[in-house]
Amino acid sequence: MTEVKPVLMQGNVACAEGAITAGVRFYAGYPITPSTEIAEHMAERLPQVGGVFIQMEDEIAGIAAVIGASVGGMRALTATSGPGFSLKQENIGYAIMAEIPCVIVNVQRMGPSTGIPTAPAQGDVMQARWGTHGDHPIVVFSPASVYETFYLTIAAVNLSQKLRQPVILLMDEVVGHMREKVLIPEVGKLLVEKASDEIPPDWKPYDDKGLAPLVPFGSGHYYHVTGLFHDESGFPSGDPAVVSRSLERLHGKLEKYRHEVTFTSYIGHKEPRVAIVTYGCTVRSARAAIKKAYWQNRWPVGLLSLQTIWPFPAKEVEALARQVEMIMVPEMNMGQLVGEVERYSRGRAEVVPLNRYDGEMITPDQIFDQLRRWFA
Amino acid sequence: MGSRQEILLTGSGGQGLILAAIILAEAAVDDNKNVVQTQSYGPEARGGASMAGVIIDVDAIEYPKVTRPTLLLAMNEASYRKYLPKVVPGGLVIVDSTFVAGPFPGDYRVLPLPITRLAREKLGREVVANMVALGAINAAAALVNREILKNCILQRAPKGSGEINQQAFELGYRLYHQGMEPDRGLSAQTTQ
Amino acid sequence: MVRVEHLNQTFLRTKKLPHIWCPGCGNGIVTAALVRAVERAGFAQRDVVIVSGIGCSSRAAGYLNFNTLHATHGRALAFATGLKLSQPQLKIFVIMGDGDCSAIGGNHFIHAARRNIDLNAVIINNYIYGMTGGQHSPLTPAGRKSTTAPAGTLERPFELLELARGAGATFGARGSAAQPRQLEQLIVQGARHKGFAVIEALSPCPTYYGRKNRQGGPVEMLRALKDSSVSVEGASGLDPAELSEKLVTGVIYVKDAPEYTEQYYRSTGKEPG
Numbered sequence: 001m002t003e004v005k006p007v008l009m010q011g012n013v014a015c016a017e018g019a020i021t022a023g024v025r026f027y028a029g030y031p032i033t034p035s036t037e038i039a040e041h042m043a044e045r046l047p048q049v050g051g052v053f054i055q056m057e058d059e060i061a062g063i064a065a066v067i068g069a070s071v072g073g074m075r076a077l078t079a080t081s082g083p084g085f086s087l088k089q090e091n092i093g094y095a096i097m098a099e100i101p102c103v104i105v106n107v108q109r110m111g112p113s114t115g116i117p118t119a120p121a122q123g124d125v126m127q128a129r130w131g132t133h134g135d136h137p138i139v140v141f142s143p144a145s146v147y148e149t150f151y152l153t154i155a156a157v158n159l160s161q162k163l164r165q166p167v168i169l170l171m172d173e174v175v176g177h178m179r180e181k182v183l184i185p186e187v188g189k190l191l192v193e194k195a196s197d198e199i200p201p202d203w204k205p206y207d208d209k210g211l212a213p214l215v216p217f218g219s220g221h222y223y224h225v226t227g228l229f230h231d232e233s234g235f236p237s238g239d240p241a242v243v244s245r246s247l248e249r250l251h252g253k254l255e256k257y258r259h260e261v262t263f264t265s266y267i268g269h270k271e272p273r274v275a276i277v278t279y280g281c282t283v284r285s286a287r288a289a290i291k292k293a294y295w296q297n298r299w300p301v302g303l304l305s306l307q308t309i310w311p312f313p314a315k316e317v318e319a320l321a322r323q324v325e326m327i328m329v330p331e332m333n334m335g336q337l338v339g340e341v342e343r344y345s346r347g348r349a350e351v352v353p354l355n356r357y358d359g360e361m362i363t364p365d366q367i368f369d370q371l372r373r374w375f376a
Numbered sequence: 377m378g379s380r381q382e383i384l385l386t387g388s389g390g391q392g393l394i395l396a397a398i399i400l401a402e403a404a405v406d407d408n409k410n411v412v413q414t415q416s417y418g419p420e421a422r423g424g425a426s427m428a429g430v431i432i433d434v435d436a437i438e439y440p441k442v443t444r445p446t447l448l449l450a451m452n453e454a455s456y457r458k459y460l461p462k463v464v465p466g467g468l469v470i471v472d473s474t475f476v477a478g479p480f481p482g483d484y485r486v487l488p489l490p491i492t493r494l495a496r497e498k499l500g501r502e503v504v505a506n507m508v509a510l511g512a513i514n515a516a517a518a519l520v521n522r523e524i525l526k527n528c529i530l531q532r533a534p535k536g537s538g539e540i541n542q543q544a545f546e547l548g549y550r551l552y553h554q555g556m557e558p559d560r561g562l563s564a565q566t567t568q
Numbered sequence: 569m570v571r572v573e574h575l576n577q578t579f580l581r582t583k584k585l586p587h588i589w590c591p592g593c594g595n596g597i598v599t600a601a602l603v604r605a606v607e608r609a610g611f612a613q614r615d616v617v618i619v620s621g622i623g624c625s626s627r628a629a630g631y632l633n634f635n636t637l638h639a640t641h642g643r644a645l646a647f648a649t650g651l652k653l654s655q656p657q658l659k660i661f662v663i664m665g666d667g668d669c670s671a672i673g674g675n676h677f678i679h680a681a682r683r684n685i686d687l688n689a690v691i692i693n694n695y696i697y698g699m700t701g702g703q704h705s706p707l708t709p710a711g712r713k714s715t716t717a718p719a720g721t722l723e724r725p726f727e728l729l730e731l732a733r734g735a736g737a738t739f740g741a742r743g744s745a746a747q748p749r750q751l752e753q754l755i756v757q758g759a760r761h762k763g764f765a766v767i768e769a770l771s772p773c774p775t776y777y778g779r780k781n782r783q784g785g786p787v788e789m790l791r792a793l794k795d796s797s798v799s800v801e802g803a804s805g806l807d808p809a810e811l812s813e814k815l816v817t818g819v820i821y822v823k824d825a826p827e828y829t830e831q832y833y834r835s836t837g838k839e840p841g
Binding site for chain 2: 177181281287291361364
Binding site: 049061074216220235 | 615630649838
């Protein structure tokens with residue numbers, strides 16, 4: 001991959017640019033802090049590339065129009081923040097059920113309710129997982145830098161297309177609003193995965209056997225799209241066998257492609273006694289703490305950062321729990337992902353939360369002090 | 377963390393501090409340094425408190441927020457009082473003496489400069505005070521290459537205002553090197 | 569009565585029939601009028617899309633052999649807006665019920681009208697939520713009974729076409745299941761109109777609305793609809809007191825205004841995609 005001159009870019013702009021690089025040509029949304037820069041940037045850029053930007057009448061219409069455009073064959077994305085994310089949930093469920101690719105960006109802010117619109121938090125981890133009703137699968141990425149935002153947006157778009165599954169990019173105010181150096185590849189140099197244009201002769205809109213491509217409306221293949229349980233042809237069915245098979249298939253495709261949707265990275269000691277597991281902007285604080293604890297003090301510590309938080313990287317955490325005595329989970333909430341870490345540690349390691357919920361980032365010192373206490 | 381420089385630009389909304397921070401950060405990128413720029417602000421775009429941070433380092437920057445500034449710019453009284461105690465011992469503090477009366481304690485290298493007043497008097501435009509400040513900051517701390525920074529100002533300035541913004545930047549340099557009234561050749565305000 | 573055999577079979581998913589609607593429901597008549605209208609308008613099958621919301625009427629999408637999108641409750645127009653912008657050549661018919669369109673979907677309805685986007689909204693108005701068992705909608709006349717207004721609703725109804733006109737719609741027509749040939753013509757006119765077209769199709773719901781409000785069976789309800797109908801031309805000769813008892817059918821308004829999709833692509837100077 002050829003990378004060109006480094007540029008200073010805001011996280012929200014990197015999301016928009018990543019989307020355009022990945023072939024997104026449709027954006028519909030509603031203004032909301034701290035995600036608005038994504039819409040503003042899309043409003044400027046999409047018309048230049050033959051794309052569509054439309055500011056809708058509300059958050060619900062934003063996701064609805066995105067689904068509509070995706071059915072029409074355009075790669076589509078919408079962005080919002082907590083309150084708007086809540087409003088979009090019903091249609092996110094629709095896109096899961098009807099298997100319409102789309103990317104939903106939630107630049108998290110402090111909540112509940114209106115909360116503090118300009119303050120960072122990581123309070124929507126469980127909403128991203130379980131916000132829409134019903135027993136559904138979901139893919140959620142959480143970038144820790146502007147650079148990661150750019151590349152995870154591209155991954156979100158590509159995987160959404162491939163799996164015919166909505167993908168959520170769960171950003172936070174820190175990553176969304178900060179500017180840092182990024183290397184943006186030359187246009188066309190980046191692999192944008194495209195489904196084959198060829199439609200198999202035995203094509204069914206919802207094939208039980210694998211990932212049937214979404215054939216855009218208007219191409220002469222007449223089929224039905226619905227949020228009702230449906231059979232392979234797309235038509236409603238209440239047959240218990242069809243219903244259970246559909247649900248198993250929806251979950252199964254994420255299980256089958258788990259290796260493609262799971263992004264994690266580890267830094268630190270080869271045989272750590274203590275590990276940190278975290279995600280989003282808190283990774284930054286954890287990395288700073290690890291640098292001090294491991295590179296300066298040579299403590300046996302490591303950091304597993306999760307770019308994918310859902311499906312939860314259970315295997316990775318399970319393996320880590322086998323190695324260490326303690327896993328610390330810093331989060332800017334009162335404890336959300338820590339429950340999953342605990343679940344997959346299966347009692348092998350002590351799981352210790354580190355929570356902050358005052359609208360400020362967890363600092364490296366807070367994490368370092370916890371580590372020092374452990375090693376004291 | 378020895379090479380990490382934390383710069384905090386503080387004042388009121390409307391003084392162009394976030395823009396100044398972005399320009400400084402862009403120059404740092406062009407100057408092959410690592411950089412992160414952040415800001416905090418209330419809902420108001422004008423008149424409220426405004427704070428922008430820039431971290432410049434040759435090493436990778438992990439924690440993105442400014443906690444202990446090595447350089448503080450305070451463009452109003454309230455932010456001067458609020459952020460001064462956060463500055464690292466021996467850190468540089470540039471205050472706009474147009475708005476900040478002091479006192480200036482001796483634990484820091486405090487440099488009061490009439491940034492906004494001179495922008496108004498010498499260039500006829502208070503809005504370029506942010507670029508005067510940027511000139512003074514870079515003159516004092518040599519954060520990035522001067523010509524690169526000047527070029528970034530030109531690229532960011534609204535159409536037709538490139539020249540006056542660059543003049544403001546140069547005025548900032550003279551203000552730092554020559555003191556309060558550069559054209560009259562007064563000696564530099566010493567730091568206690 | 570129109571019989572299914574007379575309709576263009578290629579536009580129907582005959583395997584999905586019979587439909588789920590109650591005996592005497594007008595939804596089938598309106599759906600048939602739509603099928604005939606598509607044929608008369610001469611649209612290519614591949615260009616026609618049916619988008620619907622949730623409710624009895626919205627099940628029509630499943631019986632029509634085009635690309636069909638059965639969306640979420642109230643959101644059909646928002647889905648259709650995205651689809652139209654992604655493929656401007658599509659001829660999109662958005663089938664909604666009265667509650668679907670004017671209550672939960674009210675915001676999308678007025679904004680689709682404001683944009684004057686080239687969608688054909690066909691609202692089947694039976695004055696009641698049928699799928700959930702007979703609750704009043706924003707189009708139920710004041711005083712009429714429903715399961716959630718046992719003594720009659722206190723609320724005043726929207727005048728749907730005037731609401732749309734006020735919001736910027738450029739075509740408004742009213743027909744009914746009692747006069748399917750006229751309805752068919754109105755849908756053709758709406759579909760040929762460039763801009764947001766609203767076709768209100770009155771339709772009987774004998775099961776809930778009729779029973780709750782003692783309107784009689786299907787035949788009586790259809791007859792009552794027909795008897796109260798008066799054409800736009802006929803209405804011009806009536807005084808206000810007489811008119812208030814009538815259902816004015818035909819093209820109520822039509823005007824020219826810039827269409828959103830066309831405007832959008834003209835402004836960008838680019839082809840879609």
